[in-house]
Amino acid sequence: MKVLIVGSGGREHAIAASAAKSSRVDKIYCAPGNAGIGELAECVPIGPMEFEKIVAFARENEIDLTIVGMDDPLVGGLVDELEKAGLRVFGPRKNAAILEGSKAFSKDLMKKYNIPTAAYENFESPGEAMAYLEKARFPIVLKADGLALGKGVLICQNLEEAREGVKSIMLDRQFGPAGNKLVIEEFMQGREVSVLSFVDGRTIRTMTSAQDHKRAGDGDTGLNTGGMGTFSPSPFYTAEVDAFCREHIYQPTVDAMAAEGREFKGIIFFGLMLTEEGPKVLEYNARFGDPEAQVVLPRMKNDMIDVMEACIDGRLDEIGLEFEDNAAVCVVLASAGYPVEYEKGFVIRGLDSFKDKEGYYCFHAGTKRVGEDIVTNGGRVLGITAKGRDLMEARTNAYRAAEWVDFDNKYMRHDIGKAIDEA
Numbered sequence: 001m002k003v004l005i006v007g008s009g010g011r012e013h014a015i016a017a018s019a020a021k022s023s024r025v026d027k028i029y030c031a032p033g034n035a036g037i038g039e040l041a042e043c044v045p046i047g048p049m050e051f052e053k054i055v056a057f058a059r060e061n062e063i064d065l066t067i068v069g070m071d072d073p074l075v076g077g078l079v080d081e082l083e084k085a086g087l088r089v090f091g092p093r094k095n096a097a098i099l100e101g102s103k104a105f106s107k108d109l110m111k112k113y114n115i116p117t118a119a120y121e122n123f124e125s126p127g128e129a130m131a132y133l134e135k136a137r138f139p140i141v142l143k144a145d146g147l148a149l150g151k152g153v154l155i156c157q158n159l160e161e162a163r164e165g166v167k168s169i170m171l172d173r174q175f176g177p178a179g180n181k182l183v184i185e186e187f188m189q190g191r192e193v194s195v196l197s198f199v200d201g202r203t204i205r206t207m208t209s210a211q212d213h214k215r216a217g218d219g220d221t222g223l224n225t226g227g228m229g230t231f232s233p234s235p236f237y238t239a240e241v242d243a244f245c246r247e248h249i250y251q252p253t254v255d256a257m258a259a260e261g262r263e264f265k266g267i268i269f270f271g272l273m274l275t276e277e278g279p280k281v282l283e284y285n286a287r288f289g290d291p292e293a294q295v296v297l298p299r300m301k302n303d304m305i306d307v308m309e310a311c312i313d314g315r316l317d318e319i320g321l322e323f324e325d326n327a328a329v330c331v332v333l334a335s336a337g338y339p340v341e342y343e344k345g346f347v348i349r350g351l352d353s354f355k356d357k358e359g360y361y362c363f364h365a366g367t368k369r370v371g372e373d374i375v376t377n378g379g380r381v382l383g384i385t386a387k388g389r390d391l392m393e394a395r396t397n398a399y400r401a402a403e404w405v406d407f408d409n410k411y412m413r414h415d416i417g418k419a420i421d422e423a
Contacts, residue, residue: 003305004058005030005041006048006078007069010332010365010383011290015069016040017361018297018304025305029061035374036364036382048073051081058087065090067308071147074266074286075101090308092266092286096257099264100286103183104145113256115249116280118273120185126170129182133162139187144169146178151224151339155187190275191236191419192282194292197250197270198307200316201263204254205307206246208299208323209237210292211419216339218415225339226380229416231329231391232295236274236419245272245279253284265311294363294383295328329398329417330385332365336409338379346376346408353404359387360401376407391420 003019005012005028013036019025020040031054033043046053048070058066066082068074068091077094091097098105104122109115118141123129133140142165144152152175156162169179196207210232216222249270257264269285269292288297297304301322310316335342344366351374354362363385366378384402388394395417402412 001025001064001305002027002062003029004054004061004063004066005033005037005069006054006066006073008032008034008037008048009069009290010363010380011288011293012069013037013363013365014293014297015067015288015304017363018300019067022303022305024303029057029063031057034364034377035367035369036362038369048078049076051076051078054078055081055085055087058082059085064088065305065308067091069287071097071100071285071287075147088312090266090312092264096262096264096266097286098262099257099268099284101147102145102181103143103283104181106284107183107185109256109260110281113252113259115252115256116278118186118188118280118282120183123182123184124180126166129166129170129184130163132184133159133166136162136184137186138162141185141187142166142169143183143185144175144178145181145183146175148175148178149226151175151226152178153224188273188275188280188282190273191234193234193237193241193272193274194230194289195237195245195270195272196288196292196296197268198311198316198319198321199254199264199266199268200311200314201258201265202254202314203316204250204268205316205319205321206250207296207321208232209234210289210295211236212289212292213413213416218413223339225334227289227291227332228334228413229329229331230291230295231395231417231420232292232299232327235391241274241279245270249279249281290365291330291332291363291383294330294361294385298361298385298387299324299326299328324387326387326389327391327394328385328387329391329394330363330383331398331402331412331416332380333382333384333402333405334380334411335366335376335378336411338411342379343409344375344377347373348376348381348405348407350405354401360397361385362401362405376409381407381410391417395420
């Protein structure tokens with residue numbers, strides 16, 4: 001079978017690696033892909049938002065399954081366009097991808113269906129948001145309503161910071177049209193956990209847990225990023241937490257979307273906060289997390305293609321997900337200056353070190369090939385993932401492997417998975 005993957009980051013490289021393991025897959029294409037994906041797939045120069053070109057390519061090349069990895073094309077309706085053309089595609093339609101595309105929508109959904117989340121208010125007027133903040137309790141969280149590459153969340157310690165946050169999001173348009181509407185949310189404390197799931201519209205199958213590190217600097221300092229590293233499983237995601245979430249969060253979310261006429265087929269990413277009052281939803285995403293996919297997919301025993309097709313056909317109840325009894329840690333190698341300003345075009349050295357090394361992965365996020373060289377082409381450059389018998393061993397292995405590759409302006413956090421020590 002022929003598979004087309006839409007996207008160009010580390011998540012899509014992890015998806016491509018899983019697709020390549022399937023005995024059912026003969027050929028993989030990726031639009032637009034990157035240098036690492038190019039070793040597994042044929043990369044085609046089509047952007048993820050060029051819907052007409054993607055549909056035409058899928059038709060002309062008789063693609064059997066398209067996997068949409070990125071949030072923008074999902075929220076923009078690429079799945080709908082492919083389905084209209086009679087093509088088979090994995091991912092939520094536009095009216096379901098709003099679960100990620102609008103934080104105001106998802107908060108209202110949770111309130112309506114009694115799904116645990118932080119108290120909040122939605123605002124379309126900067127003036128009304130400012131007035132609300134005058135009486136608010138701090139710290140408080142400001143969230144741009146739309147997609148903002150994982151960076152549209154500000155934690156404000158006082159009124160002055162909050163006013164500046166409203167100004168940057170709603171008036172200065174730091175995140176573009178994502179800031180047309182603003183969600184102001186109570187600040188929750190606790191451990192963060194990510195749980196990815198496959199959904200077929202009715203049935204949900206959760207994957208192994210993970211925990212991301214969003215801040216740019218060690219000790220969770222600095223600006224929010226798309227993710228500087230992650231580990232799986234989370235030792236804080238206990239059987240008790242799982243049971244609560246299944247009853248009060250996971251299935252209720254799937255049922256709520258169906259009740260709203262927004263049947264969800266694809267991946268729901270649950271960002272959870274384990275508070276003193278119990279688990280609550282921080283956010284939903286409508287696709288694999290990045291870099292969570294880089295630690296979850298390598299541990300999955302199932303043929304990913306089988307699971308995705310079961311989602312499309314409404315047969316997920318026939319599937320039992322299985323994961324290896326081990327652990328994985330991913331350390332992101334970024335360009336110094338990320339997520340603000342950084343240089344590109346530096347030659348990456350040492351990539352051959354990963355060849356034929358079982359349990360070690362080098363997922364490309366921001367790379368491209370220039371002649372014989374592979375060079376940096378983004379803020380997040382590589383995701384270095386390693387497995388281990390437990391989280392401590394996986395962490396040791398990942399940081400060892402992070403030293404195998406080098407490029408000018410290489411930057412990484414040195415405390416990914418440090419929370420493991422406290423478990």
